[in-house]
Amino acid sequence: MKGLNSPLNRKLRMALIGGAGNAFIGKVHATAGTLDNRADLVAGALSSNASKSQAAAPSFGIPSDRAYASPAELIENESQRPADERIDFVSIATPNYTHFEIAKAALTAGFHVVCDKPMTITVDEAEDLARVVEATGAVFVLMHNYSGYPMIRQLREMIRNDELGDIIAVRANYIQGWLWGWSPGVDPPRGAWKADPQKAGPSGTLGDIGTHAYQLVRYTTGLLPEEVSCNLKTYTPDRALDDYGHATIRFQTGALGLLTFSQVTHGRMNDQLLEIDGSKAAISWRQEDPNQLVVRQFGRPTQVYDRHPGADFNNPSARAASRLPGGHPEAFFEAFANLFRDGFDDMVTSSLGKPFQQRDTIYPNVYDGVEGTFFIQQCLASHDQNGTWISLRHPSAR
């Protein structure tokens, strides 16, 4: 396990943007960011309301004088603190439409950024942000958290090692039902902004979870997309944005992909299913059972790979992403924490003035964010043209 015996012999200092009120994702950032004892949460702009931000600070262990009334105030004040006090990075857990401005300001001020997804509302903003990241040389972690699961890492490495052969077909379903009740957080108001085009952007379920499915396919298979045909539906009365849909993807290799995303399937919680067919073997993985990976191969019994850091059949990627022995389940927080941990390594490298590969990271980064916004834009374009095939080629794709 990596520790603070690493060159940068101190814990990183984290600031949280968002997190007050009843959204759960800010708490997840705070918990995951500090899970491995490699960062302290020392500052926050927990709400756009100054008194709410102050009120929430104690439960995050943030001292009152570093509980700011806005991201701008946080960035300005932290920038003026001495180098041995000021934050190293901001973690952005706010509604989509605010990501761009906050992230750009933080980067410009010299801070690394961890940012929730989708990265921005528009492709232009996303491309702008990518240029800023490149110009600053900062670390940028895009929180496509499902990429942090050990068995997803296992799968990715298996594909890279050609254990599945040529990937011919992919099916990724991300099925929820919370539009019938129980919003993503506990109380009804949580996530209300997700239905507001001004705050969520031009897509609903597509942008909220379809992008996760797309990213997971891209992350694990490495297949480059050629074009997409997308059909969206809005079943929820009085809703402005899509809540159900399919995107069919032609990859450049000739492989066919199919994404399904729903937030209107009664009783489904967070059921992300990934099925990948290769010429040598096929796999299945479910987010709600993240510690298992099912591998099928002609002529052999079905193989269920359990996550276990000591098992030979767990490859180095899966082991590095594990904290507990098999059978001691790991879950959502740890996957999140893995992306933080991955980013911390680059922050440490960066702090030593050493270069790191900004593009070729194990964690999702700003280029994936560009591609994600582009994916949303092109899906919407295809849908508007009755499902016509629209190009998915974008220079940012890695």
Added chain:
Amino acid sequence: MKGLNSPLNRKLRMALIGGAGNAFIGKVHATAGTLDNRADLVAGALSSNASKSQAAAPSFGIPSDRAYASPAELIENESQRPADERIDFVSIATPNYTHFEIAKAALTAGFHVVCDKPMTITVDEAEDLARVVEATGAVFVLMHNYSGYPMIRQLREMIRNDELGDIIAVRANYIQGWLWGWSPGVDPPRGAWKADPQKAGPSGTLGDIGTHAYQLVRYTTGLLPEEVSCNLKTYTPDRALDDYGHATIRFQTGALGLLTFSQVTHGRMNDQLLEIDGSKAAISWRQEDPNQLVVRQFGRPTQVYDRHPGADFNNPSARAASRLPGGHPEAFFEAFANLFRDGFDDMVTSSLGKPFQQRDTIYPNVYDGVEGTFFIQQCLASHDQNGTWISLRHPSAR
């Protein structure tokens, strides 16, 4: 349980077409047709080769003098037998391209027909057959066997009773892997004709199993289709027909359907999954676990309905299709047998000179066969036009 206390106080007489050699489906017809002791298998044209037909007859219990060298010989000879000896119906378990001629001849000779699917190669043939069925007043059972599972009947009745509310979305996946090995039967040669366009028709996996998925959706939901967008792939080297694909369907109500069919997914046996989203509840059902139906509804724990003829939560349709108490699993043969049993009821009615509803049967019939061939034709047309939406409206749809 229905028995032979019914008005026609005798067992029906069955003839089997096909079944010699290593195809398993003829044996399934023989076993399922006689499972409930309501029919005797008395004649057969088990092979297009006279000596093979003779050789196979004993294992089916068919006497040598009624083991014919061809369907034509069978129909001619049986027609000339006295009424109290001659067969009541033929059961057709031969390659697709032969169905039309055999079924038409049998119907014309006054016999009822049970026929494997897809019903014919072309829509014209199918429509021709429908006219013959109507003209003869015969019973025609199309062997979409998955319609015979008790929990599929349960589901269908639940939808009719509005327990799921408006159906908004449907996903049906039919995933096999046998093109990598283990053909549908045991030995490699089995099912070889399925790869031959002359014998299987113009589609491969689409026609072989995609039609099952389509029929199951139509059977359970009753939704009428508007149009289809279809994309097919052929991944298997040197294969003339499709082996993978998606068909997106817009139903007339605005509901969206998605069918996925594959015969190239390593290690999958016969994994048909049906997921239906309604405005009140959603369900899942897997063919490989046919005795359970999963029902999800906002605000309630997930409900797993077990098949049990004494359970109040099993509706009359499910009970009527059950033979054993819950936990004593029923499976493939029994589902098949249920369609035979359904058809037998109409054969008895017909034998009494009474009318029966030829169109509105609980079993798949000739109209579903027409719609199935039409579905294949339109999917192929859509695929040929790069996935363009093509009409699925056909007057036969019921």
Added chain:
Amino acid sequence: MKGLNSPLNRKLRMALIGGAGNAFIGKVHATAGTLDNRADLVAGALSSNASKSQAAAPSFGIPSDRAYASPAELIENESQRPADERIDFVSIATPNYTHFEIAKAALTAGFHVVCDKPMTITVDEAEDLARVVEATGAVFVLMHNYSGYPMIRQLREMIRNDELGDIIAVRANYIQGWLWGWSPGVDPPRGAWKADPQKAGPSGTLGDIGTHAYQLVRYTTGLLPEEVSCNLKTYTPDRALDDYGHATIRFQTGALGLLTFSQVTHGRMNDQLLEIDGSKAAISWRQEDPNQLVVRQFGRPTQVYDRHPGADFNNPSARAASRLPGGHPEAFFEAFANLFRDGFDDMVTSSLGKPFQQRDTIYPNVYDGVEGTFFIQQCLASHDQNGTWISLRHPSAR
């Protein structure tokens, strides 16, 4: 597949004892006995009430003149029929207390016997029956039907081939809940005799399903028992017999076994679970998912073996017990039918005047019946002595 190309070139003739009324097990015998077209059901004593027997005959396809008023009448009449007409065997599907007399009479009259379990009420009767079987040289199939599942055959052969190594521990749970409602058959009256010590014998759940678990352990592992410690409970009000219990078994090798049997676990249908730990590998199998066998071995992913007659990892025993390709589920009827089919082979051998191994059969036989009644007797004795260890050694054990 075995057929009637076998030396005895005709179908066997079967008589059914029991089956009228609402018991489901008679129907199961009738269906399974004729499933493979190797026997015809030609006679029956379906009820101890003559008119009920007559009334039920048509639904079994039994002609009126061979629907007898009692087993005695059946045996007497059938014995007097010409050799080319008379039955070959009787299949006994009546309450426990009647088995002994019927089976003995049938054997003595020269008929083979298929008999439901437990074989008799007392050990004396069982030993008596074994002597009669030996004296007559007849085939005797004891219907421990779970022995007929293909994956149980797979497991048994794997153990014989030392694929699991030394068996060190076994856990077999047979859990039902029907004492809270839904008797084994559909209607409340079904199975009422199972609660009556005069008809079921001195044990309730122990004898009804505990014996199945015991037999399955013995059948698959071949381990010989040394002694048992048994604790029984009766939770159901006003019930005379046990409805819950555990039997701990010390095997002669030092292996430890634990059987759990319950008919009072809410909502459980017929949940028989077998877990066997070997020094090389461990397995799990569930009756309600009979087509899969789970094999675990240190250093390898969990292996799920699907039943598939063409799969190399299915051994000859499993293949011989299969009728359908993998993914086309087989279930309860087929397992039953496999025991019939096994017995038919010996009946054919016997009919040719050739010897067969009466003791070493693949199907459960009269010796297993003796051991089963002995097991019940010794469990009851242990329970009566507060769980003291009681010997399970019996010379019949094979």
Added chain:
Amino acid sequence: MKGLNSPLNRKLRMALIGGAGNAFIGKVHATAGTLDNRADLVAGALSSNASKSQAAAPSFGIPSDRAYASPAELIENESQRPADERIDFVSIATPNYTHFEIAKAALTAGFHVVCDKPMTITVDEAEDLARVVEATGAVFVLMHNYSGYPMIRQLREMIRNDELGDIIAVRANYIQGWLWGWSPGVDPPRGAWKADPQKAGPSGTLGDIGTHAYQLVRYTTGLLPEEVSCNLKTYTPDRALDDYGHATIRFQTGALGLLTFSQVTHGRMNDQLLEIDGSKAAISWRQEDPNQLVVRQFGRPTQVYDRHPGADFNNPSARAASRLPGGHPEAFFEAFANLFRDGFDDMVTSSLGKPFQQRDTIYPNVYDGVEGTFFIQQCLASHDQNGTWISLRHPSAR
């Protein structure tokens, strides 16, 4: 969510005993203890070797001057620190045989204690510790971590609310396979002390995991035990302690319990299964799928309760123990953290000079530790007397 708006307006200060080297459980204590930002890990005696303790400190974020060479040194030094600096509690994650001395010293010095299980080697020590806890009024959390799972809390409250009716039977299986390889941690050396009677105490698997199963049954059902019959086995060559066994328990109500514990079942990771039969309903729960609770009741479909803080069917206990929406899986760390959080509440109460119920805590406490050591002692006694029934009544039982 409870936060530091609580009366004690500061984070608690934690010291960790153990954790250096390759044991994983120290890291679990560190992570779980600080997961909710209510405690800081400020001191440690991470190894009994001074230099190892120093070397490990940075990765736990412990400053060098508070990384002690022994528990005694830690306790002495921390006691002398000013009140606003010194630790509030010690968390003991060392081999069993050291618990007693460390815990007693910490309590006597005025610190609260969180202690791994089994609490001590002997009953005398355990009873002594209970007296010390009472005398000091300290908080004592015994780390039976499975008690912290939300669905276990759900179950416990359901039973208290009589939703299961009278509990009639319980089955708890705790099955592992690591004695064939992959010790509880990653590397072979980990957990080596568990096989040494001097360090682990007189029992092996019984004490290591059998006690977890026993505690979970007691915790959820509240049933008081009457007597036990225990049979142990040692299958692993050259092993001094048991590695497999069953304990049958008679509860005072007449309910029957059966515990099974194994560390020799190939390929099983940490498979703890709890099945409870009540007169109104029955449940199943698996530790490896901790977010679901299966509830079965006659006349209803099987109910699968998902953990979800917003679901009405999650009772207050389950909600209070949840951090994330349903479908966002929670796991091992969070269950652990729940016990810390429960204990923190009492530490805060205690710090305010207010009394708290030392006996009736929602977390396992010193009385459960006494009962656990007594359970081990009596199981061993029963085993030594060939499984004779031995009393399990102990005044500490709550």
